[in-house]
Amino acid sequence: MTAIDKALGISPQVLALRAQRMNLLSSNIANSDTAGYKARDIDFVAALRQAEQSQGRFDRTHSAHIALSGSVEQPDAMYRLPAEVAPDGNSVDPTLEHAAFMENALRYQASLQLLDNRIKGIKNAIKGDS
């Protein structure tokens, strides 16, 4: 891991996980009328911990190889415990999924803002002005 990667903090991993969670949640919304579909979600904290730990999972066999960061493995999706299941076996609660989608989008923006500020800070440090 190079110094510039460290300077960016955990935000890249958070963004990647948030994007994956957004895919799952939009899939839940898309399948709100599919018979037998079970809503799924990821345990964000556990997935982030896993992403942190699996940082150095690519062995660098040459000193010139660049460590990969900001990428995460596909986290394990788990089934949501539904408050009620429709007669056709569908366990999607559209309001809950909608709220989760919006919350996820907001948190994505928050991480994006953090990353943006860090990048600007690094840029300023490199240029030396202002």
Added chain:
Amino acid sequence: MSMFDTMTIASSALTAQTAKLNTIAKNMANANTVASSPEETYTAQEPLFRAILDGQIDPNDASQLGVMVEEIVEVGGPARQEFNPAHPLADENGYIYKPDIDAATEMAEMMQASRSFQNSIEAINTAKQLALRTLTLGK
């Protein structure tokens, strides 16, 4: 795996819900279509949705999720018999046949389909805004 997958997933829902709205329109349009025999009578249709789960379409892309229309099935019960000897389409016993379509049910289905459509549109809009902001990172 990218930001744009959300748009693909949500647009699969738009396609599926459009198919549903189309069959509902077809059912409503044919609610009063009269026939001379039960076999010729229009039968209500409904699309059968199926979830696209990880790797079902493209095995190399484990992220693909969404919904698809598996097939359009005929639902609806047997044709309703009505005694109307004056009708030009009446059979030799004076009966005409009408499809078993409940307008109220179709309307409710239509509302549900259009709500689901709106939800997916909103998901696409949110994903678009986030993608745009991500593209201007550090600017």
